[in-house]
Amino acid sequence: MATSFWHPFANMSDVKDNSFTVARAEGNYIFDSNDRAYFDATASLWYANAGYGRKEIVDAIKRQAEVLACYSTFGDITNEPAEELAEFVAQRSPMANSKVFFVSGGGDAIETAAKLARKFFVESGQSDRTVIVSRKDSYHGTHGFGTSLAGIEPNRMGWGQLMPDVALVDRDDPEDLMRLANSLGRDKIAAIFVEPVIGAGGVHLPTDGYLERIRQITKEIGALMIVDSVICGFGRLGYWFGPERFGVVPDMITFAKGITSGYVPLGGVVISGEVSDPFFNGGATFRHGPTYAGHPLATAAGVANCHYLESEGLIARGEALESKLKDALDASSDSPLIEEVRGGLGLLGALEFSQERRKSDPSVMARVQMEMRSRGFLVRPLVSSIAVSPPLSATEEEIERLGSAFVDALKAADR
Secondary structure, eight states: OOOSOOOTTOOHHHHTTOOOOEEEEEBTEEEETTOOEEEETTHHHHTOTTOBOOHHHHHHHHHHHHHOOOOOOOTTOOOHHHHHHHHHHHHHOSSTTOEEEEESSHHHHHHHHHHHHHHHHHHTTOTTOOEEEEETTOOOOSSHHHHHTOSSHHHHSSSOOOSSSEEEEOSSOTHHHHHHHHHHOTTTEEEEEEOSSBOTTTOBOOOTTHHHHHHHHHHHHTOEEEEEOTTTTTTTTSSSSSGGGGTOOOSEEEEOGGGTTTSSOOEEEEEOHHHHHHHHTSOOOOOOOOTTTTOHHHHHHHHHHHHHHHHTTOTTHHHHTHHHHHHHHHTTTTSTTEEEEEOOSSSOEEEEEOHHHHHHOTTHHHHHHHHHHHTTEEOEEETTEEEEOOOTTOOHHHHHHHHHHHHHHHHHHOO
16 A cells, blocks of 8 residues: 655655665664665764664653653743753854754754844844855755755755745855855845755865855855754764864854754754844844754753763764775776765765766666665765765774675666
């Protein structure tokens, strides 16, 4: 019988009678309904940083559920795990006097940061600053602002206009932001969203000095820099958030995914003291927030996960293993299917498929994905590439086997 479950980003005509059931998970592996093991080379959707079945996190969720599973934090209401996690995150933030606004996931975090950027300028007497900018090939979720800011064209098209006053700039040239500011007027731009490494758009590393120059430009034009670390945070680049690696101190950082390693949905925004000041000290109210903001079960999972990442030394592994992963992917660089290998900055990478081959053989990437699955590896097709982002707990031997499996899978799919 066809499923009643409508999958995200799925062609349900194909999926409805042909789904892949994940039954359980342990360590760096998931198991299907036949109990066959697969190395999770994607950390699910970029988020299983700590791996699966970590007893410390599971026990923390259980303890919190027994005491206080849920309660709103609107108005003056709070709870202990939300307070503890906010302090933990703020103390590790690169911004001074940080505040933390919790939401339910990455898309919520983007909405929050975009609205807060506009509201900040209203409270600062600059209500004409409404334009929110993103980069080509970027991904910022699928909510209203995230869809409008999408740098992946198919994600942005076909909905009609959602959010006004949004703009795209070049992915690699920071001066395109300055050109936009000069065209619109330097007093019109509120903020730019920047992924340290573009994730869902195909794992594109920043050009040399890109983030540093964007930070300079935003200061010159009086706009905010918002770093989207939903993918790049919590160890993926070897640091808690990602911009620290470049010496960049932004105005806001959006996060999700790795904050709980996916054990419970949670996201948020880290906000600098300067941006939070009109609200914490000036009497302004930010009339925004999802029902589950600061959810005690989710934040308890976040506390346990963050302590686990720290105590096990997993945060640094995003940088420590990056060369090993790049070397493993480079083994496929001479395949006639592959045009480029991207990686070497954090524990993520991608194999870019030949444009000519994709045009003449549209199913080639799907075949490689299935060939990898048949070899016990889960990988993820993205636009024109196949991406990997293993758990931070992955071993060097597992990464080597991943590279070898790609070599074999590409050969099998080349027909």
